[in-house]
Amino acid sequence: MKPQPSFDIDFDKRNNATLRIVCSKCGHENPHHLTSLSPDEDILCTQCATNITLDLEGINLATRKAAEIRQAYGA
Ligand SMILES: [Zn+2]
Numbered sequence: 001m002k003p004q005p006s007f008d009i010d011f012d013k014r015n016n017a018t019l020r021i022v023c024s025k026c027g028h029e030n031p032h033h034l035t036s037l038s039p040d041e042d043i044l045c046t047q048c049a050t051n052i053t054l055d056l057e058g059i060n061l062a063t064r065k066a067a068e069i070r071q072a073y074g075a
Contacts, residue, residue, distance in 0.1 A: 005052045009034075009066050017066035025050040034059075034066055 017034040028047035
């Protein structure tokens, strides 16, 4: 099983979920809008060019977490 990159989720002023995908190699946080993520599109760390692409499972997990956080904040 491929290890998933770890990530944090932020929300901007318009309540768009932004993932901060943590590079497994250098630890750099790479912000990407959740809606712009695709399992077919490679995401590379902007600092060291390591591939930090989330697969479909990872994107689904992030989508669920974002929904949970929205609920917790009553948004
Ligand atoms: Zn990196």
